[in-house]
Amino acid sequence: MARTAPVTILIVEDDPDIATLLEYRLRKEGFSVQSVDRGDKVLATVDSCMPDLIVLDLALPGFSGVEVCRALRHHPRASETPILVVTASADEEEHRAALAAGASRLLVKRGFLKAVDGAVTALLPPL
Amino acid sequence: MMAMRRGSFFRQVFLGIMATSALAVLASAFGIERMLERRMVETLAENLLVDARMLAETLDEGALQERVGVLRERFGRRITVIAPDGRVTAESDVPDEAVARIESHATRAEVQQAWREGWGWSTRRSATIDRELLYVAWRDDANRRIVRLALPLGVVEESVARVRGGVVTGMGLGLLLALLVAWLIARRMAAEVNGVAQVALDRAGGARPPFPVTRTEELARLSGALAVMGRELDQRVDDLEAEHHRLQTILDTMNEGVVLCDEQGRIILFNRAAREQFEVEGEVTERTFVETIRVPEVVALAGRMLREREPDSVEFDWRGRSIQASFVPLVEDFQAGFLAVFHDVTVLKRADRIRRDFVANVSHELRTPLASIAGFAESLAEGALEDKAVAVSFVDGIQRNAERLARIIEDLLQLGRIESGRLPLAPEELGVGPAVDAAAQVISTLRTKRHAFVNAVAGDAKVYADRKALSQILVNLIENAAKYCPPESRIEVSADERDGMRRILVRDNGPGIPPQDLPRIFERFYRGDKSRNAAGEPGTGLGLAICKHLATEMGGRIEAESDGRGTTFFLFLPLHPPV
Numbered sequence: 116m117a118r119t120a121p122v123t124i125l126i127v128e129d130d131p132d133i134a135t136l137l138e139y140r141l142r143k144e145g146f147s148v149q150s151v152d153r154g155d156k157v158l159a160t161v162d163s164c165m166p167d168l169i170v171l172d173l174a175l176p177g178f179s180g181v182e183v184c185r186a187l188r189h190h191p192r193a194s195e196t197p198i199l200v201v202t203a204s205a206d207e208e209e210h211r212a213a214l215a216a217g218a219s220r221l222l223v224k225r226g227f228l229k230a231v232d233g234a235v236t237a238l239l240p241p242l
Numbered sequence: 243m244m245a246m247r248r249g250s251f252f253r254q255v256f257l258g259i260m261a262t263s264a265l266a267v268l269a270s271a272f273g274i275e276r277m278l279e280r281r282m283v284e285t286l287a288e289n290l291l292v293d294a295r296m297l298a299e300t301l302d303e304g305a306l307q308e309r310v311g312v313l314r315e316r317f318g319r320r321i322t323v324i325a326p327d328g329r330v331t332a333e334s335d336v337p338d339e340a341v342a343r344i345e346s347h348a349t350r351a352e353v354q355q356a357w358r359e360g361w362g363w364s365t366r367r368s369a370t371i372d373r374e375l376l377y378v379a380w381r382d383d384a385n386r387r388i389v390r391l392a393l394p395l396g397v398v399e400e401s402v403a404r405v406r407g408g409v410v411t412g413m414g415l416g417l418l419l420a421l422l423v424a425w426l427i428a429r430r431m432a433a434e435v436n437g438v439a440q441v442a443l444d445r446a447g448g449a450r451p452p453f454p455v456t457r458t459e460e461l462a463r464l465s466g467a468l469a470v471m472g473r474e475l476d477q478r479v480d481d482l483e484a485e486h487h488r489l490q491t492i493l494d495t496m497n498e499g500v501v502l503c504d505e506q507g508r509i510i511l512f513n514r515a516a517r518e519q520f521e522v523e524g525e526v527t528e529r530t531f532v533e534t535i536r537v538p539e540v541v542a543l544a545g546r547m548l549r550e551r552e553p554d555s556v557e558f559d560w561r562g563r564s565i566q567a568s569f570v571p572l573v574e575d576f577q578a579g580f581l582a583v584f585h586d587v588t589v590l591k592r593a594d595r596i597r598r599d600f601v602a603n604v605s606h607e608l609r610t611p612l613a614s615i616a617g618f619a620e621s622l623a624e625g626a627l628e629d630k631a632v633a634v635s636f637v638d639g640i641q642r643n644a645e646r647l648a649r650i651i652e653d654l655l656q657l658g659r660i661e662s663g664r665l666p667l668a669p670e671e672l673g674v675g676p677a678v679d680a681a682a683q684v685i686s687t688l689r690t691k692r693h694a695f696v697n698a699v700a701g702d703a704k705v706y707a708d709r710k711a712l713s714q715i716l717v718n719l720i721e722n723a724a725k726y727c728p729p730e731s732r733i734e735v736s737a738d739e740r741d742g743m744r745r746i747l748v749r750d751n752g753p754g755i756p757p758q759d760l761p762r763i764f765e766r767f768y769r770g771d772k773s774r775n776a777a778g779e780p781g782t783g784l785g786l787a788i789c790k791h792l793a794t795e796m797g798g799r800i801e802a803e804s805d806g807r808g809t810t811f812f813l814f815l816p817l818h819p820p821v
Contacts, residue, residue, distance in 0.1 A: 132614035132639050136621060139632065143625075174606065203609040206602060 125166035126150045127157050127183065128201070129175050137170060137201075154178030158186060161193045169193070173202040173213060181209070181216045188217035199234055252432040259424030267413045267420075274409055279402045283376060286398060287363040290378035290391045293319060294361075298382045298389040306332040307341055320375075320392040324353055331387065347390075352379040356388050365395060434461045438468060445472055499565075499584035502572075507531045507548055510579065519565060519584055531582075540567055540582075547571060547580045563588045596765060603767030607650055607783060611643035618643075646782075653784035657766065660791040667708040667795055669819065674746060675699040677709075678735045681716035687724040688733070695720075698736040705737075705744040706816045711792040715800075718785045719748040719811045725781070726809075727752030739817065743798065746813040755804040763802060764790040789813075 124141050128134040129152045138148045149164045151157060155177035157169075169187065173180030180200060187193040200218040202209070210221050220234055301309055301323065310321040314334035323332040328348025333341050347353050355362025356379035363378045376398070379390040434456040441453050453469040456462045493500055499516030503509055512526045512534070520535050531544050539558040546554065551571040558565060566585045572578065618636040626632045659665040678697045682688060688695050705712065716735075723733045733750045755763060762768045767783035786800075793800045798815035 130610060130614065132643060133610075133617065135635070135639065136614070136617040139621060139626065203606055203613055204602075 121147045122167045123147045123164055124168045125160060126170045128172040154183045157183050158190060165192060169196055169198045171198055171200050173200060173204055173209060181212045184213055184216035184218050251435055252428050255428035255431055256424050260421060263417060263420035267417050271409055271413050275406055278405055282398050282401055286376055287378045290393060291361050291380055294378055294380040294389045294391045307338050310334040322390040324388040326386055352377045353388055356381045431458055434458055438465045442468055501582045503531045503579045505578040516584060543569055564591045600766050607767055611647045614643040615640050650782045653782045657784060657788055660795055667711055669706050669708050669796060671704050671706055672709060674703040674705050674737045675701055677712050678716055681713055681720055684717060685721045685724055691729040693724055694732045696734040698734055703737040706818055707796050711796060715789045715792055718789050723748060723750040743814045744817050747810055749810040751808040754806050754809055760804055
């Protein structure tokens with residue numbers, strides 16, 4: 116990784132196992148990782164940790180993933196932050212809604228972890 | 243109307259009888275008088291003939307004129323003696339010197355008859371003395387002359403007048419009697435006609451009185467004919483009413499709203515379901531469709547229907563219901579109106595939504611643990627195995643998620659078995675209290691979260707249920723309460739009887755279920771705010787759906803109430819085996 120400053124990634128995921136896996140993978144890649152398990156905690160966390168990228172689950176308690184996307188795009192600190200949506204849902208309508216709400220890329224869970232690494236790298240702005 | 247017609251019939255019968263009676267009375271009065279008069283004149287004439295014969299004996303040819311004057315004085319009869327040539331030889335009521343100047347009596351009817359037949363009589367006004375007289379002439383063969391006596395008819399007229407008084411009185415009485423009889427007959431017949439007419443009218447008005455038995459033959463026939471017609475009509479009216487009733491019953495028991503309109507859009511028919519769907523009250527016929535059903539989509543369609551006359555349909559939401567409206571134009575009998583059928587598809591749509599939700603939910607619920615398993619395995623394969631601590635935690639993750647998958651699949655299979663009726667249930671009489679104790683035993687959460695659990699079920703409370711199913715429901719309800727309540731909450735189970743059923747109450751004093759979630763908690767995989775399920779293993783989302791199905795299968799049901807102070811589940815089950 117040709118990065119000098121530590122990159123901070125915010126994981127929004129209510130399933131503790133998935134969150135654990137994502138944290139493990141991304142830390143191994145050398146990222147600084149923060150996790151929240153509820154949609155309504157995202158905006159406050161964005162203010163405190165100023166993430167470079169957000170990994171977002173769609174099925175969330177509190178706000179839904181789509182609502183979180185929309186809120187982030189209207190947030191002054193996160194309007195440009197890449198959002199990688201990771202979802203277990205196969206509902207294409209929901210996928211379209213997420214992309215329309217401002218998600219940068221979308222991954223469907225299941226054998227997705229390898230893809231996460233590549234997608235995260237691709238979405239980060241080149242240094 | 244009625245009074246006039248009755249009066250007319252009565253008057254006709256009455257006047258008819260009266261006129262006939264009066265004519266008969268007058269005719270007979272006239273006849274009797276004429277006959278009486280004639281009979282009296284004849285009797286007088288016979289008497290006069292006897293007198294004439296006797297007087298002729300005493301009338302010599304000499305001093306004839308003198309003699310008739312004497313006899314006139316003695317018998318009070320006018321006496322005329324006429325010679326064969328018609329010359330009057332003596333005349334009692336004429337002065338002697340005038341006798342010779344009396345015209346010939348040869349042509350007098352009684353004189354000619356007497357010459358022919360021996361005697362004759364006639365009545366006429368006398369030219370000689372100018373009075374109505376009865377003349378009787380007798381041929382006196384011995385002296386070759388006619389002796390004629392005359393008597394004024396005033397006597398007869400007096401007698402007839404006397405008799406006539408009696409006759410008139412009698413006939414007057416007769417007429418009075420006839421009047422009474424006529425009145426009675428007319429009144430009775432009028433009453434009979436009236437009675438028949440009234441019954442006919444009453445029947446026209448919908449009542450069914452029997453036709454009266456009349457004493458008049460023709461009226462009896464009329465009455466009988468009307469009765470036959472009445473029975474025929476009754477039968478047809480009964481048939482029509484039965485038909486109408488059947489149709490109305492069908493229309494009113496239909497779940498679909500049915501509305502029939504004429505070409506002006508006025509309502510002809512509006513069934514019960516339509517009234518309920520559109521909350522319409524009172525009389526609707528003669529009202530228009532547009533002012534009765536104020537749903538914009540339907541009003542627009544009704545307008546199009548009357549203009550374009552093409553079948554059409556629309557689906558719309560109305561006061562929380564989804565309704566599908568089908569319009570069909572009508573021809574012929576209904577003068578170009580239309581028929582609208584409203585089908586409430588709320589339940590269908592809800593079932594469809596639940597089914598679609600279920601498919602989405604199943605896929606999500608199975609995908610999530612699978613994704614975790616795949617993720618853990620992938621990460622282990624890619625190097626996590628090297629880090630012992632991480633590897634142990636990942637393997638544990640795989641195990642937990644595999645168990646979770648197994649539980650979900652087991653629950654889905656059980657639900658499938660219950661729904662398809664393949665779950666063998668063996669209901670028996672069970673004590674509720676012991677069942678609650680046994681359920682509480684297996685719920686570790688009660689102890690780990692230090693809840694106060696109270697079994698307040700009376701010792702003798704019984705229920706008719708399958709032992710395993712009851713246990714599963716109780717475990718589920720108590721475990722839910724234990725999981726969703728903060729530590730050291732109070733969970734109480736009690737039992738009573740309600741509506742002839744056993745009611746078991748599982749009450750907690752936890753945070754309660756949000757009102758928007760409450761109606762859906764028995765749906766499969768429905769979980770409200772997931773964060774509430776903070777402690778322990780996440781449920782499969784099928785527990786309450788299974789409880790509901792088990793309760794239903796055992797002839798009972800489950801309801802839930804909740805507010806900020808806690809939640810109560812009500813489990814209703816039969817007290818006894820069904821009879």
